[in-house]
């Protein structure tokens with residue numbers, strides 16, 4: 001996965017501005033190249049510790065005709081590492097090529113991690129979700 005500096009900066013500045021709340025949005029692009037970021041409203045009742053994408057904005061986005069495909073979902077962790085939290089692991093996520101977490105634990109050195117979600121079922125028939133770290137490249 002590649003991400004342009006433009007999209008990277010849009011995403012990180014949105015999340016920085018959302019502090020101390022979690023920020024969220026989607027990365028847009030084509031052919032494994034992310035070149036845009038669309039912020040989405042976090043309508044969680046506990047926005048400092050979780051995020052819920054505004055369902056109206058989400059629906060509008062997925063049916064929009066003039067928008068590039070969604071390549072990834074991003075949210076930020078204002079105070080914790082760029083790793084999926086227990087809550088993140090329990091939520092259902094739509095099938096998207098990538099899942100991004102931006103950590104602002106060190107606000108002057110934010111960290112962005114990319115994961116791919118792999119779903120499987122245990123022998124007991126329970127769904128299990130694995131977040132596999134996925135490398136990415138930032139370029140122009």
Ligand SMILES: [Zn+2]
Pocket residue numbers: 075076077084085088101
């Ligand atoms: Zn999270």
